[in-house]
Amino acid sequence: MFHYKGEKMAVASANTDLHGYGRAIRLELSRRLPSGRKLRVLDVGSGFGINAAFLARSLPKGSEVWTVDPSPEVLDNAKKSLGADAARLRFREASAHDLGFDEGYFDAVVSVMVLHHVVALQPAIAEMARVLRPGGTLLAVDYKPEASHKLDFKSRHEEKDFFSPEAVARGMAMAGLEAAEEEHGVWYLVEGRKAASARRRRAGRAPSRVASGR
Numbered sequence: 001m002f003h004y005k006g007e008k009m010a011v012a013s014a015n016t017d018l019h020g021y022g023r024a025i026r027l028e029l030s031r032r033l034p035s036g037r038k039l040r041v042l043d044v045g046s047g048f049g050i051n052a053a054f055l056a057r058s059l060p061k062g063s064e065v066w067t068v069d070p071s072p073e074v075l076d077n078a079k080k081s082l083g084a085d086a087a088r089l090r091f092r093e094a095s096a097h098d099l100g101f102d103e104g105y106f107d108a109v110v111s112v113m114v115l116h117h118v119v120a121l122q123p124a125i126a127e128m129a130r131v132l133r134p135g136g137t138l139l140a141v142d143y144k145p146e147a148s149h150k151l152d153f154k155s156r157h158e159e160k161d162f163f164s165p166e167a168v169a170r171g172m173a174m175a176g177l178e179a180a181e182e183e184h185g186v187w188y189l190v191e192g193r194k195a196a197s198a199r200r201r202r203a204g205r206a207p208s209r210v211a212s213g214r
């Protein structure tokens, strides 16, 4: 099964910190991340590792921050370019479609500019929701479809590959999350919250797959 649209995986693309929106995006994320205690957080779609490093730096000490990407080449590149920050992260080769972690393992799952790469939106959202604990938060940021012709992408990006914020919010609702979307020009953020009512004892054991490296 293909987990991503292969042509867009080029590691060599210039890193423009998300077309100049990186800081604004991370500010919005930091407002929504849970705080005050050690957290388990998953970054889906490592890219250059910028979002993963931001999570590792901004979360409480002792937090467990994982970043996953289906491309080993991308993971290797992120480890190298992050330098010392890489030591704060756990890396795993995995797709949004099949994360390989236990159900309910994470307090928060974050994906930044990844949904337009996945082959099927709903299964990817459902898998990210699965690994969230009851009461946990899914934060999905991506470009709107119009960005495909407004921004200068270094690799092929077509309008049909992108999803509207409403489609992402619907996908989260279908996965059982309470979702709210917010638009910021050419990008958007959708926040999904898993109901806390079905609270079960949180899994305390290690995630089900062995990490591919650190």
Ligand SMILES: C[S@@+](CC[C@H](N)C(=O)[O-])C[C@H]1O[C@@H](n2cnc3c(N)ncnc32)[C@H](O)[C@@H]1O
Binding pocket: 003, 004, 005, 009, 044, 045, 046, 047, 048, 049, 050, 051, 052, 068, 069, 070, 071, 074, 094, 095, 096, 097, 111, 112, 113, 114, 117, 118, 119
């Ligand atoms: C624009 S980059 C991500 C940027 C990164 N999140 C950041 O904020 O620094 C998109 C990444 O999504 C990854 N990707 C593509 N398909 C994926 C999938 N099915 N699951 C997880 N990641 C995927 C690509 O390999 C690429 O590294």
